[in-house]
Amino acid sequence: MGYVxxxxxxxxxxxxxxxxxxTIEQFHTTVNNKILGHINLFQIAKPHIKQGxxxxxxxxxxxxxxxxxxxxxxxxxxxxxxxxxxAALDLGxxxxxxxxxxxxxxxxxxxxxxxxxxxxxxxxxxxxxxxSIEGQETGQSFDVVDYIN
Amino acid sequence: MGYVxxxxxxxxxxxxxxxxxxTIEQFHTTVNNKILGHINLFQIAKPHIKQGxxxxxxxxxxxxxxxxxxxxxxxxxxxxxxxxxxAALDLGxxxxxxxxxxxxxxxxxxxxxxxxxxxxxxxxxxxxxxxSIEGQETGQSFDVVDYIN
Numbered sequence: 526m527g528y529v530x531x532x533x534x535x536x537x538x539x540x541x542x543x544x545x546x547x548t549i550e551q552f553h554t555t556v557n558n559k560i561l562g563h564i565n566l567f568q569i570a571k572p573h574i575k576q577g578x579x580x581x582x583x584x585x586x587x588x589x590x591x592x593x594x595x596x597x598x599x600x601x602x603x604x605x606x607x608x609x610x611x612a613a614l615d616l617g618x619x620x621x622x623x624x625x626x627x628x629x630x631x632x633x634x635x636x637x638x639x640x641x642x643x644x645x646x647x648x649x650x651x652x653x654x655x656x657s658i659e660g661q662e663t664g665q666s667f668d669v670v671d672y673i674n
Numbered sequence: 675m676g677y678v679x680x681x682x683x684x685x686x687x688x689x690x691x692x693x694x695x696x697t698i699e700q701f702h703t704t705v706n707n708k709i710l711g712h713i714n715l716f717q718i719a720k721p722h723i724k725q726g727x728x729x730x731x732x733x734x735x736x737x738x739x740x741x742x743x744x745x746x747x748x749x750x751x752x753x754x755x756x757x758x759x760x761a762a763l764d765l766g767x768x769x770x771x772x773x774x775x776x777x778x779x780x781x782x783x784x785x786x787x788x789x790x791x792x793x794x795x796x797x798x799x800x801x802x803x804x805x806s807i808e809g810q811e812t813g814q815s816f817d818v819v820d821y822i823n
Contacts, residue, residue: 543764544764548717556709556713560705560709561702564698568697568701589756591759591760596760599757602756603755606752607749611741612745614740614741615743
């Protein structure tokens with residue numbers, strides 16, 4: 526395997542449910558997938574990303590804006606945002622590391638039979654990932670709404 | 675086992691080290707102890723805390739204020755702060771849930787042979803836990819420096 530310019534990770538099974546219905550196993554699933562899935566990928570991918578390249582994780586709007594039923598989702602996303610902020614201090618210019626924080630994707634809402642009026646299209650969501658890859662910023666969490674236009 | 679008024683958790687092995695020295699196993703240790711240790715305790719303790727009681731986790735200053743070498747520590751503490759913020763929405767008045775965010779404890783610094791001038795004593799640190807237990811606030815992260823006097 527050679528070197529790549531950038532890695533984007535969108536991995537992570539998450540469990541939305543009221544706290545009194547969430548099992549320990551569901552918390553473990555969320556933590557293992559959304560936190561350790563990204564950290565494992567970071568460790569494995571890092572030697573294969575060229576100097577000054579970038580890696581972008583996917584967190585989510587509920588990290589800083591919890592809603593009922595989001596306890597197992599908010600905290601893993603907040604963990605990723607905090608990880609990149611801290612990791613950037615150690616990585617310096619060798620590797621840019623950021624998260625993109627998506628909102629509900631319009632196409633997903635349509636597939637789920639929801640009113641998609643408040644959704645953000647996949648194409649618009651992708652703009653924040655492009656910003657993360659093409660820019661020189663590091664340790665940031667990019668809210669997709671800031672990169673639509 | 676009967677009911678208790680409040681539970682305080684200070685559990686959690688953590689690993690301070692530069693990111694390029696941290697192994698996947700060290701990340702797993704930190705996540706398993708500091709995140710899942712608290713979540714497991716929450717799930718186990720909840721049925722034993724009386725209605726309107728409280729549970730307090732321990733996060734830390736580096737959650738929102740990372741420093742070099744804190745990547746595996748910042749993100750687990752940030753996760754706990756985000757968890758209680760989200761969990762409080764589901765729990766309402768049935769159970770108050772907060773974190774206390776300590777600074778470096780003076781006695782610990784002395785034991786480690788460090789200059790303890792900037793440390794906060796264990797007795798002063800305890801005041802934030804008392805505030806968390808005795809107050810009616812929920813979903814908050816209490817910085818110990820705000821409760822010293």
